[in-house]
Amino acid sequence: MGTATQPGIPAGEQSRVWSRRRFLTLIGATAAVSASGILAACGGGSNETSQTTPTASGDQPGGAATPGGSGGESVQGGTLTYVTNEEPDTLNPYLTQLVVGFDILSLFMESLLEADDTGQYGPRLAEAYEAAPDGLSYTFKLRTGVKWHDGSDFTAQDVIESYNMIMNPDFGAFNQQGWEQITEAETPDDHTVVFKLDRVFAPFIANVGGTYIAPASALTKGIQSFKEEFGRQPYGTGPYTFVEWVSGDHVTANANPDYWQGAPKLEQIVCKFVPNSNTIAVQLKSGEGDLAAYVDAQQYDTFVAMEDKRVIETDSQAWYHLDLKNIDFLMEKPVRQALDFATPKQEIIDKILKGHATISVADIAPISWAYNPNIEPRPYDLEQAKKLLDDAGWKPGPDGIRQKDGKRMQLELWGIAGDQQGQQILQVIAASWKQIGVQADLKFQDIRTLWGPEGYQFTETPTACGFSWFNGNDPDNTFYWHSSQIPDSPTGSGGNLPAYFNPYDMQDQIDELTERGVSTIDQEERKQIYWQIQELLHEYVPVIFIYWNKLIFVCPKNLQGFNPNAFTPLFYNVHEWAYSA
Amino acid sequence: MLRYTVRRLLGAVPLIIGISLISFLFMQLAPGGPDAMFARSGRMSDEQLAAIRRNMGLDQPVPVQYLHWLKNLLKGDLGTSYVQNRPVTTVILERLPSTLILVGAGLSIALVLALAFGVLAAVRQYSLFDHIVSAISFFGLAMPVFWFGLMLQLLFGVRLGWLPTAGMHATGETGLLDLLKHLALPAFTLAVGTIAGWSRYVRSSLLEVIHKDYIRTARAKGVRERTIFLRHALRNALIPFVTVVGIDIPLYAVGAVVTETVFAWPGMGRLFYDSLASRDYPVQMGILVLSSVAIILGNLIADLIYALLDPRITYD
Numbered sequence: 001m002g003t004a005t006q007p008g009i010p011a012g013e014q015s016r017v018w019s020r021r022r023f024l025t026l027i028g029a030t031a032a033v034s035a036s037g038i039l040a041a042c043g044g045g046s047n048e049t050s051q052t053t054p055t056a057s058g059d060q061p062g063g064a065a066t067p068g069g070s071g072g073e074s075v076q077g078g079t080l081t082y083v084t085n086e087e088p089d090t091l092n093p094y095l096t097q098l099v100v101g102f103d104i105l106s107l108f109m110e111s112l113l114e115a116d117d118t119g120q121y122g123p124r125l126a127e128a129y130e131a132a133p134d135g136l137s138y139t140f141k142l143r144t145g146v147k148w149h150d151g152s153d154f155t156a157q158d159v160i161e162s163y164n165m166i167m168n169p170d171f172g173a174f175n176q177q178g179w180e181q182i183t184e185a186e187t188p189d190d191h192t193v194v195f196k197l198d199r200v201f202a203p204f205i206a207n208v209g210g211t212y213i214a215p216a217s218a219l220t221k222g223i224q225s226f227k228e229e230f231g232r233q234p235y236g237t238g239p240y241t242f243v244e245w246v247s248g249d250h251v252t253a254n255a256n257p258d259y260w261q262g263a264p265k266l267e268q269i270v271c272k273f274v275p276n277s278n279t280i281a282v283q284l285k286s287g288e289g290d291l292a293a294y295v296d297a298q299q300y301d302t303f304v305a306m307e308d309k310r311v312i313e314t315d316s317q318a319w320y321h322l323d324l325k326n327i328d329f330l331m332e333k334p335v336r337q338a339l340d341f342a343t344p345k346q347e348i349i350d351k352i353l354k355g356h357a358t359i360s361v362a363d364i365a366p367i368s369w370a371y372n373p374n375i376e377p378r379p380y381d382l383e384q385a386k387k388l389l390d391d392a393g394w395k396p397g398p399d400g401i402r403q404k405d406g407k408r409m410q411l412e413l414w415g416i417a418g419d420q421q422g423q424q425i426l427q428v429i430a431a432s433w434k435q436i437g438v439q440a441d442l443k444f445q446d447i448r449t450l451w452g453p454e455g456y457q458f459t460e461t462p463t464a465c466g467f468s469w470f471n472g473n474d475p476d477n478t479f480y481w482h483s484s485q486i487p488d489s490p491t492g493s494g495g496n497l498p499a500y501f502n503p504y505d506m507q508d509q510i511d512e513l514t515e516r517g518v519s520t521i522d523q524e525e526r527k528q529i530y531w532q533i534q535e536l537l538h539e540y541v542p543v544i545f546i547y548w549n550k551l552i553f554v555c556p557k558n559l560q561g562f563n564p565n566a567f568t569p570l571f572y573n574v575h576e577w578a579y580s581a
Numbered sequence: 582m583l584r585y586t587v588r589r590l591l592g593a594v595p596l597i598i599g600i601s602l603i604s605f606l607f608m609q610l611a612p613g614g615p616d617a618m619f620a621r622s623g624r625m626s627d628e629q630l631a632a633i634r635r636n637m638g639l640d641q642p643v644p645v646q647y648l649h650w651l652k653n654l655l656k657g658d659l660g661t662s663y664v665q666n667r668p669v670t671t672v673i674l675e676r677l678p679s680t681l682i683l684v685g686a687g688l689s690i691a692l693v694l695a696l697a698f699g700v701l702a703a704v705r706q707y708s709l710f711d712h713i714v715s716a717i718s719f720f721g722l723a724m725p726v727f728w729f730g731l732m733l734q735l736l737f738g739v740r741l742g743w744l745p746t747a748g749m750h751a752t753g754e755t756g757l758l759d760l761l762k763h764l765a766l767p768a769f770t771l772a773v774g775t776i777a778g779w780s781r782y783v784r785s786s787l788l789e790v791i792h793k794d795y796i797r798t799a800r801a802k803g804v805r806e807r808t809i810f811l812r813h814a815l816r817n818a819l820i821p822f823v824t825v826v827g828i829d830i831p832l833y834a835v836g837a838v839v840t841e842t843v844f845a846w847p848g849m850g851r852l853f854y855d856s857l858a859s860r861d862y863p864v865q866m867g868i869l870v871l872s873s874v875a876i877i878l879g880n881l882i883a884d885l886i887y888a889l890l891d892p893r894i895t896y897d
Contacts, residue, residue, distance in 0.1 A: 079752060089664045089859075097619075172633045175625070227666045247675040248847025249749055270752045274845040276727070282734045282746045448860050454612035491616075493625045 074560050074578035079268040083280050083289035087273040092231035093212035094173040104271050106569035107253045109236030113209030115567035135200035135521045142191040146260045148215045149235040156187035161219040171223050178207025200519045206474035239264045239575035265578035295552040297356035303554045312553040315367045316566045317471035319360050322464040322544040323498045330462050334392040336541035340378050341385035342436045345546050352424050357547040362534035363477055370475035370530035375538050385436045402437040413440040414456045414465035416447050426466050453490035457497040473567050475530045478514045506540045585896035593877045600873045605647050608862050615663045615860040660863035669867040680848035684833045687771030695776045699783025721777030730770045730843035747845035767844035787818040827883025831875035
């Protein structure tokens with residue numbers, strides 16, 4: 001099951017939940033993408049799958065539309081059992097590192113703003129917000145009449161206390177992005193919060209608006225209590241209330257009859273932890289489990305064959321790629337381009353992923369507004385690859401491996417131990433590269449070692465490594481490419497690891513572009529910037545982009561309202577879910 | 582006997598300290614580290630990283646970290662889980678009962694059936710029954726648990742619909758009957774592999790004893806066959822078997838990883854595996870110490886049972 005936390009996808013651009021919010025609503029571009037019938041394909045038929053395409057419905061959450069489901073009247077009540085292969089580390093919203101943590105929290109907690117199923121941001125706990133024209137302050141108007149599960153009122157104080165906790169150095173929040181830009185926080189009245197910044201930071205709304213707000217009543221009990229107690233027994237303003245968390249077994253949630261958007265129809269939701277993917281299939285088959293998410297592509301057919309289940313496939317924001325350490329012959333642009341030509345992406349998608357992926361050319365997802373549709377992927381063309389290498393002076397040696405100035409074109413190709421799909425992919429790539437005279441030695445290691453200070457990134461041999469990054473909702477990609485993200489030591493932080501030994505040949509350009517990307521407010525202008533970045537990435541091939549993962553979900557055929565997407569946590573609209581009669 | 586027990590227990594203290602020291606050092610040698618994922622995640626700054634390391638105590642030199650851990654151990658404090666932000670004792674104690682239930686049930690079934698099969702196979706050596714038991718034993722030893730578990734799930738859970746396929750309780754249920762239903766498949770799976778080995782053990786050691794001189798003497802004296810068997814043969818044959826059981830049982834206290842994973846049983850095996858995968862050192866150390874204690878106690882109990890079985894053995 002491939003989510004950000006699985007081997008295969010380091011929690012790079014951590015979790016969809018942090019991201020959020022583009023400036024779409026802000027500048028009135030709600031209709032930027034045209035509406036197209038929401039998931040008409042999602043009902044009926046045993047082999048039906050549906051694709052979430054970029055759509056904008058303009059519907060408010062809670063609308064009458066019931067995407068998915070077999071139609072018909074919905075009934076009150078019922079239990080839904082979500083079977084997941086992972087257990088949250090903690091249900092503290094600021095400490096969990098796992099997508100499953102954010103997913104389960106979406107039953108209980110809410111953020112100020114929320115992306116809908118099309119990636120457009122709408123109000124949630126804030127009924128409106130406003131950005132100052134200079135981009136240096138944001139005003140959130142909070143909803144009135146919202147109550148915490150302990151009965152207290154939701155006010156500006158909760159937002160302020162959440163901010164204080166996230167920024168408290170003794171607490172150690174997992175992610176402070178956006179929040180660390182705030183220089184001043186004010187509450188003119190009980191239901192208004194004003195954040196002031198000292199520089200323009202375009203992803204602010206996505207980051208801050210998408211953060212779960214915690215109750216002041218829990219936050220003011222102190223760091224220790226908030227970490228330990230709240231992390232095991234969270235409560236919020238959301239559609240379900242926390243009942244219990246039995247370690248290693250399940251989390252139970254009951255419908256919150258006082259939920260501000262109306263009491264949810266499903267009476268109880270159980271999140272059951274089943275570590276083995278075969279057992280998950282068995283549980284769904286036997287009827288003990290109802291819902292599964294982020295299922296392996298290899299299991300797709302198993303689930304499609306289940307008569308009472310529906311399989312839903314959506315695009316994701318996770319991109320699988322090979323990073324190329326910027327060292328030695330890998331610093332030569334023609335070499336990197338040649339390797340790109342010699343990587344059989346479509347074959348990998350068709351044969352290994354059984355078609356459950358789309359080819360990628362850069363780091364911004366086709367479902368994002370910042371995606372540049374004009375870039376064609378390099379075709380799989382061994383002849384062009386050979387020619388590029390020949391022209392660069394790399395000639396085949398006696399053993400068939402190319403060499404130049406006595407140096408052989410040999411590199412280590414790393415993968416994550418236990419990630420079988422990844423291993424198959426790397427084998428295909430190594431075999432293909434061999435044909436153009438490049439020797440790739442396969443190596444596998446567990447993910448912590450791979451990403452630790454003794455990982456492959458910090459050795460002075462040429463390496464490539466296959467893994468996925470998981471984007472946030474804002475296209476900001478500073479983390480991957482900017483020179484400030486090059487770790488200063490093997491224990492340092494930052495995502496631009498391939499440039500550890502040498503900055504990229506296009507480093508200055510990409511630094512300038514990513515900086516402009518976050519300091520520009522106008523969305524059209526930002527789009528132009530990200531289009532340029534994607535062209536730059538495609539031209540220079542700092543990494544070999546291979547594919548965008550698909551997300552595969554399985555739910556009961558008679559479940560209405562389940563409409564998963566790549567922008568929101570699993571239960572974002574759970575108050576609209578119901579069984580049909 | 583009491584003095585012997587006390588002496589053995591006192592002797593175990595340096596042993597456990599030694600084990601913990603070696604475990605601690607090995608964990609330090611492992612590349613990567615608990616903070617590896619933080620450093621590569623979502624734009625965490627070096628200051629934040631430093632704060633996390635400080636909170637985890639990772640900024641201290643290794644000997645200081647170890648002494649600190651040992652000092653807390655004496656107070657019954659195994660530290661705080663890096664991953665769960667909770668005391669390790671809480672984390673472990675939550676899982677302990679379910680592990681004891683699974684291992685207790687599985688090994689009880691194994692013990693009874695292994696004895697029965699082993700004894701019958703030995704008494705009727707080279708009979709049809711003996712051959713069947715042998716064949717089943719080899720199957721039991723060779724069969725991978727994850728495959729066998731899945732087959733049981735498909736048969737009893739999906740095809741026949743008699744038993745639940747995974748977990749410890751159905752939603753909202755806490756009753757004994759519900760527990761037993763959920764326990765049946767994992768306990769049986771756990772038992773099968775064990776029965777195989779144990780019954781071979783019982784069989785061979787019984788065969789060895791049956792051909793001993795003192796059995797022939799007993800027969801010559803005209804002692805009833807039944808008495809010979811129970812009083813003389815079985816009792817002596819059990820001595821080496823007790824050693825094996827005494828070593829195996831504590832291993833299972835933290836070792837039913839695969840069975841627990843296949844059946845989503847919330848036991849310690851999974852906890853240990855998860856703590857290894859996530860480099861949750863405090864939890865790993867806690868489980869290692871606990872399992873060392875369990876193994877030492879298991880051996881001690883086995884030794885004490887010898888004395889009960891064999892009057893020639895005395896401890897003073």
